[in-house]
Amino acid sequence: MTSDLTLNHYLIVSGLLFALGILGVIVRRNALVIYMALEMNLNAANLALIAFSKFNHNLDGQVFVFFIIAIAAAEVAVGLAIIVALFRRKQTVSVDELTTMRL
Amino acid sequence: MNVHDALFWFFSIAMLLSGVLVIANRNPVNSAMCLVLLFVFMAGLFLLLEAIFLAVIQILVYAGAVMVLFLFVLMLLDIKATEMRGIKWAGLVGGLTVAGVFVWELATILGDPIKPLANANEPFPVGLADVVKPLFVKYMLPFEITALLLLVAMIGVVLLSKKDLR
Numbered sequence: 429m430t431s432d433l434t435l436n437h438y439l440i441v442s443g444l445l446f447a448l449g450i451l452g453v454i455v456r457r458n459a460l461v462i463y464m465a466l467e468m469n470l471n472a473a474n475l476a477l478i479a480f481s482k483f484n485h486n487l488d489g490q491v492f493v494f495f496i497i498a499i500a501a502a503e504v505a506v507g508l509a510i511i512v513a514l515f516r517r518k519q520t521v522s523v524d525e526l527t528t529m530r531l
Numbered sequence: 532m533n534v535h536d537a538l539f540w541f542f543s544i545a546m547l548l549s550g551v552l553v554i555a556n557r558n559p560v561n562s563a564m565c566l567v568l569l570f571v572f573m574a575g576l577f578l579l580l581e582a583i584f585l586a587v588i589q590i591l592v593y594a595g596a597v598m599v600l601f602l603f604v605l606m607l608l609d610i611k612a613t614e615m616r617g618i619k620w621a622g623l624v625g626g627l628t629v630a631g632v633f634v635w636e637l638a639t640i641l642g643d644p645i646k647p648l649a650n651a652n653e654p655f656p657v658g659l660a661d662v663v664k665p666l667f668v669k670y671m672l673p674f675e676i677t678a679l680l681l682l683v684a685m686i687g688v689v690l691l692s693k694k695d696l697r
Contacts, residue, residue: 433539436641438580441543443637445550447630452554454626457619460559460605464566467597468550471573474585482580487657491665493585497592498677502684504597508604509691515608 438479446472459511459521463504470500539579546572559610563601570594584662 445468452465474493481489515521549572552565570593577586666674 432536437539437543438576439641440637441547441576443641444547444634447633447637448547448550448554450633451626451630454629455619455622456554457622458559458610460601460608460610461554461562464553464562464601467566467593468553468569471570471593474589475573475576478577478580478582478585482582487661487665488669490582490585490657490662491670493582494588494662494666495670495673495677497585497588498681501592501597502681504600505688506684506691508600509688512604512607513691521608521610 435479435483439476442472442476442479445469445475457522457524459514459523459526460508462523463507463511467500467504470496535579538575542572542575542579546576559605560602563598563605566601567594567598570598581657582662583657584659 449465449467449469449472452468453462456462456465474496477489477493477496481487481493511521514526518526520526546569549565549569553562553569556562556565570589574586574589574594577583577589
């Protein structure tokens with residue numbers, strides 16, 4: 429089955445998703461939603477890596493994605509534990525009110 | 532337009548729409564649900580790229596484990612939907628600027644198609660063994676280090692979640 433899709437199609441979708449992730453991180457104030465936007469960023473990178481892997485006939489990209497997924501799982505666990513600890517102390521997850529370290 | 536292309540457009544547009552919903556929803560639980568949708572559509576794109584193993588992993592790890600964790604914490608903390616107390620205009624403008632510049636830059640770079648390899652349209656037979664074998668040969672050390680990292684993360688989470696560190 430031939431397809432008109434090029435590498436660029438996938439890269440543009442990946443880039444748009446990454447831009448959405450950046451937008452979410454900057455606009456939202458709820459720390460948990462910011463975390464979700466970060467996950468979107470990671471997924472955008474994964475899509476780009478897999479697209480490169482397919483169009484270059486090189487499997488290393490897929491192995492990288494495997495590692496990224498493993499690390500993302502660890503990162504989410506630690507990050508959510510930090511958010512829970514913060515909530516226990518401050519009773520909020522809004523990043524506007526977590527300004528203890530501001531100068 | 533053949534089935535493959537139609538599926539690509541469907542998955543991409545649906546995925547980006549759920550991405551918009553993730554950051555536009557006021558209730559974090561709804562955001563999480565949209566994120567699950569996004570992960571599923573992303574797995575569809577992985578399938579189109581013949582990365583079957585990673586599509587399965589994506590569903591298992593992201594749509595399964597990670598989102599369960601997110602929802603668990605959301606329900607544990609019982610966060611109310613953020614009331615619309617005026618949109619943070621500085622944040623919105625700044626965010627749209629950054630994202631806009633990024634997209635514009637991308638459009639400039641990807642304006643003309645990257646020349647595909649001569650054999651790019653040939654089938655790329657990838658079985659589970661082909662994907663997994665590098666993990667135990669070429670990437671042996673990173674694989675083991677990842678295992679160690681997961682252990683460290685687990686210990687860290689247990690420590691962080693204890694009431695009093697003692």
